[in-house]
Amino acid sequence: xxxxxxxxxxxxxxxxxxxxxxxxxxxxxxxxxxxxxxxxxxxxxxxxxxxxxxxxxxxxxxxxxxxxxxxxxxxxxxxxxxxxxxxxxxxxxxxxxxxxxxxxxxxxxxxxxxxxxxxxxxxxxxxxxxxxxxxxxxxxxxxxxxxxxxxxxxxxxxxxxxxxxxxxxxxxxxxxxxxxxxxxxxxxxxxxxxxxxxxxxxxxxxxxxxxxxxxxxxxxxxxxxxxxxxxxxxxxxxxxxxxxxxxxxxxxxxxxxxxxxxxxxxxxxxxxxxxxxxxxxxxxxxxxxxxxxxxxxxxxxxxxxxxxxxxxxxxxxxxxxxxxxxxxxxxxxxxxxxxxxxxxxxxxxxxxxxxxxx
Amino acid sequence: xxxxxxxxxxxxxxxxxxxxxxxxxxxxxxxxxxxxxxxxxxxxxxxxxxxxxxxxxxxxxxxxxxxxxxxxxxxxxxxxxxxxxxxxxxxxxxxxxxxxxxxxxxxxxxxxxxxxxxxxxxxxxxxxxxxxxxxxxxxxxxxxxxxxxxxxxxxxxxxxxxxxxxxxxxxxxxxxxxxxxxxxxxxxxxxxxxxxxxxxxxxxxxxxxxxxxxxxxxxxxxxxxxxxxxxxxxxxxxxxxxxxxxxxxxxxxxxxxxxxxxxxxxxxxxxxxxxxxxxxxxxxxxxxxxxxxxxxxxxxxxxxxxxxxxxxxxxxxxxxxxxxxxxxxxxxxxxxxxxxxxxxxxxxxxxxxxxxxxxxxxxxxxxxxxxxxxxxxxxxxxxxxxxxxxxxxxxxxxxxxxxxxxxxxxxxxxxxxxxxxxxxxxxxxxxxxxxxxxxxxxxxxxxxxxxxxxxxxxxxxxxxxxxxxxxxxxxxxxxxxxxxxxxxxxxxxxxxxxxxxxxxxxxxxxxxxxxxxxxxxxxxxxxxxxxxxxxxxx
Numbered sequence: 001x002x003x004x005x006x007x008x009x010x011x012x013x014x015x016x017x018x019x020x021x022x023x024x025x026x027x028x029x030x031x032x033x034x035x036x037x038x039x040x041x042x043x044x045x046x047x048x049x050x051x052x053x054x055x056x057x058x059x060x061x062x063x064x065x066x067x068x069x070x071x072x073x074x075x076x077x078x079x080x081x082x083x084x085x086x087x088x089x090x091x092x093x094x095x096x097x098x099x100x101x102x103x104x105x106x107x108x109x110x111x112x113x114x115x116x117x118x119x120x121x122x123x124x125x126x127x128x129x130x131x132x133x134x135x136x137x138x139x140x141x142x143x144x145x146x147x148x149x150x151x152x153x154x155x156x157x158x159x160x161x162x163x164x165x166x167x168x169x170x171x172x173x174x175x176x177x178x179x180x181x182x183x184x185x186x187x188x189x190x191x192x193x194x195x196x197x198x199x200x201x202x203x204x205x206x207x208x209x210x211x212x213x214x215x216x217x218x219x220x221x222x223x224x225x226x227x228x229x230x231x232x233x234x235x236x237x238x239x240x241x242x243x244x245x246x247x248x249x250x251x252x253x254x255x256x257x258x259x260x261x262x263x264x265x266x267x268x269x270x271x272x273x274x275x276x277x278x279x280x281x282x283x284x285x286x287x288x289x290x291x292x293x294x295x296x297x298x299x300x301x302x303x304x305x306x307x308x309x310x311x312x313x314x315x316x317x318x319x320x321x322x323x324x325x326x327x328x329x330x331x332x333x334x335x336x337x338x339x340x341x342x343x344x345x346x347x348x349x350x351x352x353x354x355x356x357x358x
Numbered sequence: 359x360x361x362x363x364x365x366x367x368x369x370x371x372x373x374x375x376x377x378x379x380x381x382x383x384x385x386x387x388x389x390x391x392x393x394x395x396x397x398x399x400x401x402x403x404x405x406x407x408x409x410x411x412x413x414x415x416x417x418x419x420x421x422x423x424x425x426x427x428x429x430x431x432x433x434x435x436x437x438x439x440x441x442x443x444x445x446x447x448x449x450x451x452x453x454x455x456x457x458x459x460x461x462x463x464x465x466x467x468x469x470x471x472x473x474x475x476x477x478x479x480x481x482x483x484x485x486x487x488x489x490x491x492x493x494x495x496x497x498x499x500x501x502x503x504x505x506x507x508x509x510x511x512x513x514x515x516x517x518x519x520x521x522x523x524x525x526x527x528x529x530x531x532x533x534x535x536x537x538x539x540x541x542x543x544x545x546x547x548x549x550x551x552x553x554x555x556x557x558x559x560x561x562x563x564x565x566x567x568x569x570x571x572x573x574x575x576x577x578x579x580x581x582x583x584x585x586x587x588x589x590x591x592x593x594x595x596x597x598x599x600x601x602x603x604x605x606x607x608x609x610x611x612x613x614x615x616x617x618x619x620x621x622x623x624x625x626x627x628x629x630x631x632x633x634x635x636x637x638x639x640x641x642x643x644x645x646x647x648x649x650x651x652x653x654x655x656x657x658x659x660x661x662x663x664x665x666x667x668x669x670x671x672x673x674x675x676x677x678x679x680x681x682x683x684x685x686x687x688x689x690x691x692x693x694x695x696x697x698x699x700x701x702x703x704x705x706x707x708x709x710x711x712x713x714x715x716x717x718x719x720x721x722x723x724x725x726x727x728x729x730x731x732x733x734x735x736x737x738x739x740x741x742x743x744x745x746x747x748x749x750x751x752x753x754x755x756x757x758x759x760x761x762x763x764x765x766x767x768x769x770x771x772x773x774x775x776x777x778x779x780x781x782x783x784x785x786x787x788x789x790x791x792x793x794x795x796x797x798x799x800x801x802x803x804x805x806x807x808x809x810x811x812x813x814x815x816x817x818x819x820x821x822x823x824x825x826x827x828x829x830x831x832x833x834x835x836x837x838x839x840x841x842x843x844x845x846x847x848x849x850x851x852x853x854x855x856x857x858x859x860x861x862x863x864x865x866x867x868x869x870x871x872x873x874x875x876x877x878x879x880x881x882x883x884x885x886x887x888x889x890x891x892x893x894x895x896x
Contacts, residue, residue: 070695151880156634156694160830161876167827168872171865286827290636290702297699330710337703341696342689 004222010305010349011222018211021047026204041200046319048207048275050312055214055268057295057311058304059261062221064293065302066230067257068237069154072289073162074265076169077137079283081266083173084136086186086279087120088129089197093190106188107181117179126193133270134263141262142255149251149258154240163286170284185280192274203275210271214308217264221304224257233257294333297340300347309348389415390457394441397423398434402476409479413486421490424483433470444470485515492519492535497528504534508566511542537562541570552583560590563601563737568594601738606856612745614852615752616814618845620825621832622756623804625844627679629833630763630776631796633687634698637705638829639822640712641801644678645671645808646817647712650721661726664809671805678708679801683794691793705822713819720818729813748810755806760841762799772796776839831875837885847886851875 005011025047028039060074095102099109104116122128144165148158176182195202224230235243236250244250273279282288292311299310314336321329344351393412400408413420426432426443433444433453442462443454447470452461464470475483488510491503507515516539523535536558543555556574559567571591575584620642627635635641649667656663682704690697729747734740763769771792774782783789815821832851836843851871858867882888 070698147877147880151883153879153883156698157834157879157883159634159695159698160834161879164827164831164872164876168869168876171869171872175865287823290699294699294703327710327714330706330713334703334706334710337706338686338700341700341703342686345696 004219004226008222008305010303010309011218014218014305014308015215018051018215022208022211025207029200029204041203044207045203045275048203048210049272050315051207051210051214052268052272052275053292053295053315054308054311055210055217055271056265056292057299057307058214058217058221059264059268060292061296061299061301061304061307062224062264063258063261064296065304065307066225066233066237067254069254069258070156070159070293071162071258071261072159072286072293073166074261074292075288076166076284077141077262077265078269078272078288079169079173079279079281080137080140081133081269082273082279082283083180083186083269084123084129084132084266085270085273086189087123087132087180088126089189089192089274090186091120091124092192093188096190097188105181105186107176107184108179111176113179120179130270133266137262137266137269138259141259145255145258149254163289166284166289167286170281170286173281173284181280183281185278185282186273187278187280189274189277197274197277206271206275210275213267213271217267218304218308220260221264224260225304229253291333294337294340296347298336298344298347300349303347303349306347306349313348387457390419394457395439397473398439398441402474402479405475405479406482409483409486413490417490421487424487427473427475428480428483428487430472432473434473436469436471438469441473442470444472447472485510485512488515489518492522497531500526500528500531501534504531504538505564505566508538508541508564509570510538511545516542533562537564537567541566544570544574549583553586556583556587556590560593563594563597565737568598598738601736604739605741606860607853608741608745610853610856611849612748612852613856614849615749616811617828617832617852618756618848619748619752619807619810620804621829621836621844621848622759622841623800623802623807624829625833625836625839625841626759626763626800626803627797628830629839629841629844630772631793631800632694632776632838633683633691633797634694634701635682635687635800636698636702636826637682637708637822638801638804639824639826640705640708641675641679641804641822642808642811642825643712643817643819643822644675644708645805646723646812646821647716647721647808648674648805649809649812650716650723650817653723660724661728664726664729664813667809667812668806671809672802673805675805675808676798676802679804680794680798682801683797687797688790688793705826709819709822716819718819720816723812723817725813744813748814751810755803756841756845759799759803763841768792768795768799831872834879835875835885837887837889839889840885840887843885843887 028037031038056078063069063071090105097106099106101109172178173180189197191197232248232253236253295310295314296307300306396408431443433442441456449464449467451464453464455462488503488507492500494500519535519538526532540555540558543551559571571587575587624638627633648671652667652670653663686700729744731743732740771787775789775792779789832848833844836847855867855871858870
């Protein structure tokens, strides 16, 4: 693990601060509320949410930064992971729903369904939900990538069809007939693995889980990018034809990295849902995917830790602006898109690095 | 069915009523009073004669009164002995005195008594009204009257219709009369008449014809004519399917035209210049809002406002586009992915700007009267006019753009720059100028699309987002850099969408089309009509 971070100062900082947060946050939370160092549980959930979004950003950076594929559909994998987790949480409600039906989630009772659709079976088991969290986005990415990379769809075209994919999924999930709660999505969760989602301990636990997931995800991505295969990945990015002529199976490299990244996004979604308490088709909307790309761009492409930084910075700004100055938020976000692409092509971390060199 | 159509005739008649009463002449007035007094005193048995006499003296007046009686709206004042039209017979409501058209407020409910009729009179009046309609001056009135009596088998009435049919010169009216006769003849005892009737009905497109045939089959399943009638029903059903198909195609083409309109500006900015403009949808939105503002500026000329809005939207969106190109995009040429991000940011800014200026709520743009309405081709097929305008408008814009690109100096320069920038510059083309103008042109066309879309959907800050993915799909599907491809792609996607809709539903149809395009791009990454030659290599 140490060797992985050998040349990665940003990574060291990142993992160091995450580990510190894992230790400090529960302690600070247990301080009396009057203390100035006290962190309310609400903020912990918010932080946990940022960390899951950061994991999503890392997944996107792996694909965009290292593989050169500008994906505009990664929020779809994130949302699919979220839905898989949401289905598990939905089944855990049992007969505590509004309609008190022990077998069917509320929205199915509302739609007058008589029995559980086949794809909902088994989701009361946590292990199956965990497998599905990774399997469903993975399979979708594999099939999608297999078709796209084999026929050498690249560049802008690939971006547009990834966007079309998430748009199609959004339309599909809006349909009540799909059996995923339609417009309202899945919500009103009660507990996870027997722990109430309302309790402070569970919230802290989820925060720690998110931090650990981010650390592991980061290290895995780092392992990929520093390995021999990782150098091949960069070679594909910088000169696809050349890499192909040198005998690398470009399609396979792209496919596996893309699939892995989708799985990572799915895990991020699964951790996101219990912390925000809802998943609905809006998560599929194309703008979400594009926002992730901007986090990465702001943080700095192809650095991984830059993606984490960008995700946390922008989401913090978003939380702040949407509450304090809701009208300004879209102006600010839009302006950020333009400024970063025009003036900061290497993001915030690029700016820091340049200072260092000077 | 019959009742509904009668009602239509009734309403039309009532509209004429006041006008006619106002024009009562002095001589006519005396006559009116004579009939009026007779009617008020009459028993049921006498009413028939009185109305027949009235009918002979002044057909229109009599018909109007019969209609009032059928609608239970004819009353008389017990003391005044005058006829009134009363819609609401309660104290305080207003009644119209027929003799002078004077509105009178009902002070005592008991003063007014309805001129009542029985079922016998009811049938009689209906026939009289029909006869009057059948001999009316306007062909439309005659057709409406004929449609109202379809299914009637009264021999007297049929004899009248047959007589009128022989004198009739208008082909449409002839057809309507024949339908009435055929439906009646279907019930007759004479097999040859029935056979002729079935043949006539089999050729007719009126829903009444199909109903009559079906009734005939239901009541005489064993008849020798049943197979022939069955055949006729099949033939009608075949026609119905055919015209439904035509209608679907029409809907598809109009949806496709919308897609083409939305995509064609992008076909220039993305297709020809290679700029990924994610703010394209917002340029459409700006066009739509321009329409809205123009309507606000000239509220008394809604019909004209749309014509003014087209050039205005072109200019406004075009200027925004040029600003965009000069301010942002020109720094990002050759970096498509960065362009995508920057223009997306601009789209967010434009959306929020519209939200701040106009409000986040949707605005509705009025449709001028010349755009609404139906074009009735035949009883089974009527086309909405607004869709027709959209199709025509789309083709107009398309060919105009094609002409600009292929026939003008600007078009030549645009193509030269897009094929080989350095060579074009060496030949003296001011490439930056051309870039700005081309982008302005594409953006302006997006604005024009916004004018068209404002007639179809609500104008709101999110309307651009709804079209951006569709627009890209159309351009990519058609083949980048190819205007014809965009046209074919847009129209075929529209038709495909509408064809899928009946059995898949609107949303699923859209999803299926998206999946189809995703798969199609895998197979042919450069679209339906890929660019060939050196320009395509990049």
